[in-house]
Amino acid sequence: MSSPSPETETHEVELGTDEQWIAHHAIVTRVDELIDEGDEPPTWTIDVFDALESEGETATLTGYQARRLRELLTDYLDRADAPDEDVEHGSTAIDQLESVLESRA
Template sequence: MTSPQPETETYEVTLSTDEQWVAHALLASEIDDAIDDDETPPAWALELFDALEDGDGTTVLTSYQARRLVDAMTAYVDGSDAPEQDVVHGSAVVERLEDRLESRESMQ
C-alpha cells in the first residue's frame, strides 16, 4: 500500500499594488528571458504570474514558488540596476515571504 502524497504547502500573501507591480515585472522578465533564449519559461513563474494577474492583492503561493520568488527578487533588488522604488517594494516582498516561510518552518 502506498502512502498518500503530501499536500503542497501554500502561503496566502497580501501585497500592496506597488509590491504586486514589482513582482509582476520581475516574473515577466524571467518569462521573457526564457523565451528569448528559446527555452520554456519556468512553470513556477508562469503560474505565479497568472496568480498575480488574477488576484485582488492576495496571492496564494506554494512553498516552492515562494522560495523561487524570494531568490529571484533578492537577486534583483541586490543588483545595481534596480530603481530605488523597486528595491523598497521588492525588499518588502522578500521580507514578507521569508517571514511566512520561517514561521511555517518553526511550527514543524
C-alpha cells in the same frame, strides 16, 4: 492522514499594489530573458503570475513558488540597474515571503 508536503503546502502572501507590480516585473523580465535565450520559462513563473493577477492583494502560493519568487526578486534587486523604488517595494515583498515561509517552518 498525512500532512501536505512542504512543496505543496500553500501560503497566503499579502502584497500591496507596489509589491505586486515589482513581482510581476521581475517575473516578466526573467521570462523574457529565458525566451530570448531560447529557453522555456518554468511553469512556476506562469502560475505565480496568475496567482498575483487573480487574487487581489492576497496570493496563494506553494512553498516552492514562494521560495522561487523570493529568489527571483532577490536576484532582480541585486542588479546594479534596479531602481531605488523597485528595491524599496521589492524588499517589502521579500520580507512578506520570508515571513510566511518562516511561519510554516
